[in-house]
Amino acid sequence: MLVVGLTGGIASGKSTVSSIFSSQHDIPIIDADLIAREVIEPGTEGYTLVVNHFGKDRIISKNQDGEEILDRAALGEIIFNDSNQRKWLNSIIHPRVRKEIIKKTIKYWLNGYWCVILDIPLLIEAGMWKWVGEIVVIYVNEKLQLSRLISRPSLNGGPGLTEDQAKSRISSQMSLKEKLDYSTFVLDNSGTKKDLELQIERLVLKWKSQQGFGFLGGWWFKLCWFIPPIGLTAGLMVLFTRFLKYNNMMRRRKQRKSKERRKTRGEVDQRFNTREENIELREFNGRPGGRRRTGTSEGSSSILDE
Numbered sequence: 001m002l003v004v005g006l007t008g009g010i011a012s013g014k015s016t017v018s019s020i021f022s023s024q025h026d027i028p029i030i031d032a033d034l035i036a037r038e039v040i041e042p043g044t045e046g047y048t049l050v051v052n053h054f055g056k057d058r059i060i061s062k063n064q065d066g067e068e069i070l071d072r073a074a075l076g077e078i079i080f081n082d083s084n085q086r087k088w089l090n091s092i093i094h095p096r097v098r099k100e101i102i103k104k105t106i107k108y109w110l111n112g113y114w115c116v117i118l119d120i121p122l123l124i125e126a127g128m129w130k131w132v133g134e135i136v137v138i139y140v141n142e143k144l145q146l147s148r149l150i151s152r153p154s155l156n157g158g159p160g161l162t163e164d165q166a167k168s169r170i171s172s173q174m175s176l177k178e179k180l181d182y183s184t185f186v187l188d189n190s191g192t193k194k195d196l197e198l199q200i201e202r203l204v205l206k207w208k209s210q211q212g213f214g215f216l217g218g219w220w221f222k223l224c225w226f227i228p229p230i231g232l233t234a235g236l237m238v239l240f241t242r243f244l245k246y247n248n249m250m251r252r253r254k255q256r257k258s259k260e261r262r263k264t265r266g267e268v269d270q271r272f273n274t275r276e277e278n279i280e281l282r283e284f285n286g287r288p289g290g291r292r293r294t295g296t297s298e299g300s301s302s303i304l305d306e
């Protein structure tokens with residue numbers, strides 16, 4: 001089974017992309033935000049730990065029926081402005097989320113699905129990128145990310161975020177540009193939802209062909225499923241590739257840093273741009289959703305390549 005990690009920054013479009021994968025391509029989604037809610041629901045061990053740590057007076061409110069509920073806006077206000085508190089909350093929630101994701105992935109595998117998508121906002125930050133077969137990063141520039149985040153109504157029924165709140169949430173995550181380094185595929189969400197649908201359709205076709213869907217309805221996927229040692233070996237090889245990719249990436253990062261240092265001293269040939277510079281160049285050229293060839297980092301592909 002192909003396990004895809006889908007990530008991006010806050011409001012870069014993960015839920016939008018997930019719903020396209022699920023509604024138009026029948027691919028099941030495991031939503032880490034949803035699980036993160038469930039593991040701190042009243043009655044869970046997570047809830048008790050969180051309430052004891054932050055204090056009832058700060059993060060508990062009452063609903064219309066007078067029942068105590070977690071005030072997510074208040075908890076957000078604390079953790080997005082205090083990195084130590086954020087780390088603490090992550091240390092409570094992330095192991096529980098990870099466990100649930102593994103359980104759900106196994107369930108989908110047992111049920112014979114050819115692909116599952118893990119929608120995990122902190123896929124890279126939490127290190128889960130090492131355990132997936134494909135890493136899809138949804139990219140938008142910071143300006144668009146901020147404007148979409150501010151104009152989105154709150155899920156909790158309250159008002160949306162202010163500009164300051166939105167900025168503190170964005171800065172509490174790894175930058176989207178840095179996330180690109182980890183990607184095996186980039187979805188550019190600077191255009192319309194239709195643009196996004198087209199990119200996703202082509203991506204699914206590519207995955208299906210990798211899984212052998214042109215012949216016997218997915219011969220490679222079926223072989224891995226019916227003969228688990230083959231599937232396991234293929235999975236281990238993917239993890240090994242991940243390991244190599246990580247090493248390459250660290251090397252590229254070092255080279256880039258040294259190139260930036262040399263650039264400030266005026267020693268670098270400007271013809272050779274980095275992948276991020278190319279994406280920004282494209283945006284600068286005002287051609288979102290276009291098909292201009294760009295220089296991608298080795299081992300990664302994207303709709304931007306085509």
Ligand SMILES: CC(C)(COP(=O)(O)OP(=O)(O)OC[C@H]1O[C@@H](n2cnc3c(N)ncnc32)[C@H](O)[C@@H]1O)[C@@H](O)C(=O)NCCC(=O)NCCS
Binds near residue numbers: 009010
């Ligand atoms: C602080 C909380 C209560 C705020 O809840 P709220 O309903 O306002 O936001 P929601 O859960 O829908 O998250 C919205 C987005 O915020 C970003 N985000 C959430 N938690 C974090 C975090 N710890 N660090 C960085 N970004 C985060 C993600 O992009 C996420 O998609 C909630 O985000 C939370 O419990 N966060 C900690 C758990 C976590 O890391 N979740 C991310 C998936 S594992």
Ligand SMILES: Nc1ncnc2c1ncn2[C@@H]1O[C@H](COP(=O)(O)OP(=O)(O)OP(=O)(O)O)[C@@H](O)[C@H]1O
Binds near residue numbers: 192
């Ligand atoms: N291509 C698009 N064109 C216009 N609006 C978009 C597009 N993609 C997403 N949006 C809007 O941007 C907002 C953020 O998108 P979405 O909720 O999918 O992001 P997300 O990455 O799942 O956010 P979070 O990190 O909070 O989970 C939503 O209001 C969504 O409707």
